[in-house]
Amino acid sequence: MKLKQLESLLGDLQQFSNPKVELEQYPTGPHIASRLLYTAENSFDDISNKVVADFGCGCGTLGAAAALLGAEQVIGIDIDSQSLEIASMNAEDLELDIDFVQCDIGNLGWRGQIVDTVVMNPPFGTRKKGVDMDFLFVALKVASRAVYSLHKTSTRDYIKRAALRDLNASSAEVLCELRFDVPQLYKFHKKKEVDIAVDLWRFVPKRSRGKKD
Amino acid sequence: MRLLTHNMLSCNIKGVTNGFPLRIEAEKVVEKQLEINHDFLRNIFPKIDWKAFSDASRIMGYHELPEEPPEPSVLESDAEFLGKFHHALLELHLEEGALICPETGRKFPVSKGIPNMLLLEDEV
Numbered sequence: 001m002k003l004k005q006l007e008s009l010l011g012d013l014q015q016f017s018n019p020k021v022e023l024e025q026y027p028t029g030p031h032i033a034s035r036l037l038y039t040a041e042n043s044f045d046d047i048s049n050k051v052v053a054d055f056g057c058g059c060g061t062l063g064a065a066a067a068l069l070g071a072e073q074v075i076g077i078d079i080d081s082q083s084l085e086i087a088s089m090n091a092e093d094l095e096l097d098i099d100f101v102q103c104d105i106g107n108l109g110w111r112g113q114i115v116d117t118v119v120m121n122p123p124f125g126t127r128k129k130g131v132d133m134d135f136l137f138v139a140l141k142v143a144s145r146a147v148y149s150l151h152k153t154s155t156r157d158y159i160k161r162a163a164l165r166d167l168n169a170s171s172a173e174v175l176c177e178l179r180f181d182v183p184q185l186y187k188f189h190k191k192k193e194v195d196i197a198v199d200l201w202r203f204v205p206k207r208s209r210g211k212k213d
Numbered sequence: 214m215r216l217l218t219h220n221m222l223s224c225n226i227k228g229v230t231n232g233f234p235l236r237i238e239a240e241k242v243v244e245k246q247l248e249i250n251h252d253f254l255r256n257i258f259p260k261i262d263w264k265a266f267s268d269a270s271r272i273m274g275y276h277e278l279p280e281e282p283p284e285p286s287v288l289e290s291d292a293e294f295l296g297k298f299h300h301a302l303l304e305l306h307l308e309e310g311a312l313i314c315p316e317t318g319r320k321f322p323v324s325k326g327i328p329n330m331l332l333l334e335d336e337v
């Protein structure tokens with residue numbers, strides 16, 4: 001599938017109808033989402049024929065993109081049932097078979113390393129401190145190949161250090177810096193759109209643990 | 214929810230030491246066809262907990278899988294086996310029912326195919 005085609009399919013997805021402030025619900029726009037998944041597939045072969053988990057999937061944009069690029073199985077996980085309902089409808093509209101699970105990522109019970117790749121746009125932790133690192137911690141435990149994630153550029157040094165030192169990453173690379181338009185969903189945002197600098201990261205988990213084969 | 218997902222999910226209530234596998238209560242199972250991918254099946258096979266998987270398939274009403282894990286060599290030679298493995302792993306969906314923690318008996322409802330694994334405050 002061509003990048004333009006992927007971007008346009010993602011642009012048609014339904015997004016949060018009543019975003020919940022405390023869960024930092026805003027979608028990854030089709031431009032960034034399509035490039036994230038396209039890079040994962042074409043530069044690193046981390047998507048097609050793989051098991052991909054979408055953490056904090058919201059309305060399912062990243063997971064849908066993975067499925068469109070040929071992931072064998074996609075699992076979308078979010079804490080919020082309303083978002084999951086929209087995500088299910090989006091998947092159905094595109095005729096994609098995606099499994100959804102309602103769960104707090106911080107309490108996810110997970111066996112083994114069946115998941116190859118985790119893709120996510122976690123809450124930045126502006127409402128609940130540390131939630132971005134909770135997501136990264138669990139993602140690096142679950143994935144056997146790679147974790148793709150978006151984090152504020154202002155936290156770059158901290159993320160790199162924490163990932164390598166505490167979170168089981170064997171490598172942590174910023175693939176590119178993006179401008180992320182967080183739309184004015186919330187009253188406390190004064191401007192119409194808040195444009196923040198965000199890094200697209202690729203983390204590789206250490207190989208050793210929990211591998212049977 | 215497919216059985217591949219079931220093969221990873223476990224109960225994470227505080228104090229539970231063995232929350233895997235979750236017992237399935239099946240009220241409604243649906244089948245959705247998916248193209249078979251032999252390479253994928255060969256890769257995933259060693260990561261599957263066979264007992265949990267084959268028990269789950271029977272609860273979902275599918276009785277074609279052996280109870281004992283087959284030799285990995287069947288994956289090379291036995292197209293019929295691959296077809297059954299594929300069907301049970303990726304084409305059966307638990308649409309309505311529940312997942313039950315093997316240790317505490319706590320029930321996690323599955324509705325419209327989505328298991329609700331949220332924990333209560335005193336379970337975290």
Ligand SMILES: C[S@@+](CC[C@H](N)C(=O)[O-])C[C@H]1O[C@@H](n2cnc3c(N)ncnc32)[C@H](O)[C@@H]1O
Binds near residue numbers: 106
């Ligand atoms: C920034 S949004 C990203 C949504 C979607 N992945 C996308 O890219 O469009 C963050 C998502 O994380 C979910 N979320 C927040 N806290 C969570 C938690 N503790 N566990 C699971 N999901 C959570 C929110 O409901 C929201 O859908």
